Amino acid sequence: MDFLQAVVLGVIQGLTEFLPISSSAHLAIFPKFFGWDDPGAAYTAVVQIGTEIAVVLYFWRDIWTIGSGWVRGVFSAQARQLPEWRMGWFVIIGSMPIVLLGLALQDLIDREFRNLWVIGTTLIVLGIVLGIAERVGRKTSKIESLTMRHAILLGLAQAGALVPGVSRSGATISMGLFLGYERAAATRYAFLLAIPAVLGAGIYKLKDIPGGENAYGVGPTIVGTIVSFVVGIAVIHWLLKYVSTRSFAPFVIYRIGLGALVLILVGSGVIAASTTVG
Template identity: 80%
Template structure:
């Protein structure tokens, strides 16, 4: 039964990681709906590694270009004039806020934030934010226009995703739209910016898989991670095509509807608010 549940959650993770609807919220909400035990913060962090491996493989050319250009810039003044050098630093600097906040608030993230009242509310609030960003954003700047100030703001936006329900991609994309970046450019950068943070969090949480804050053992967790990778590859390809011609409006509606449903069920006493399990 644990393997079946982990497969289902792996599919859910793969479907929701890249859409601006919060994968961590879904991994907290749907076990409640299905009467399953909460998979735990450690399971959630580790299974996300699967989807980030999908990002690495899908964008390997971009990552190689940026990484090799950044390394060359360490030794060559000429290479430091290239856009790859700046982009490498933008990803590094943009990753620092979520790392710092994640370490400082680790206990709150694992316990206090994993509460359906919090998750339902953040789904709605960030849904409204994304909707406003979609409406007021100029959808004009290419990613090549990225500057230091914007890189910091995008990093701070991503850091808000330590609260389940916010969504790393949703927060980063919203900020990108507010700053006037093209929808596809903001989405692509959000994927690249998430790699250090998600992989780092997943590796850090590996220690908690045997026992600890994880409802499953190594076997089911690894299966869920593999499933999330496979589904994630397909979702990345689909989403990048979608945003090139269409808006984020359906995701705004979905976030608000799901958040409202969660709050209504909580208010009626149909489900309980606590989702964290004891380590």
């Protein structure tokens, strides 16, 4: 049964990682709906490696261009005039807030933040924020016009995703819309910005997989990670096509509805607020 659960959670991870609806919230909520143990912060972090590998493969040309351009810029003043050099620094600087805060708040992330009162509330609040950003954002700037100031603000927004329910992509996209970027540009940059943080967190949490913080164990975690990779590839392709012509309004409605449902179920005692493993 653990393997079946791991497959289901892998599908959920693959479906929700890139949509602005919070994969970590879904991995905490849906086990409660099914009567399963919470997989834990370690499982959540490691299974995200699958979806980030999907990002790496999907955007490998962009990553190679930015990475190689940044390396050339280290040794060449001429290369430092190119956009690849600047974009490399934008991703590095933008990744720092979530890395530093993630290390500083590790115990809160693993325990207190994984509470359904918190998750339900953040789903609603950030859903409203995304809705406002969709409404007021100019949506005219392209990713090539990114500045260091904007990269820092986008990185700070991404750091909010340390709280389950916020959504890494949702927070970054919301900030991008507030700053005037096109939906596709904000979404694309959110994908690129997430790579260092998510891969780093997943690799860091690998040490906890055989232990008590993970309810599933090594084998099911590997299965869930593979499933999340396969589903994630399809979701990336679909989302980038979707945001080029349509709004984030359905995700706003979904977030608020799910958050309200969670708070009602917890408040009525149908499900417990705590997501402690075991």
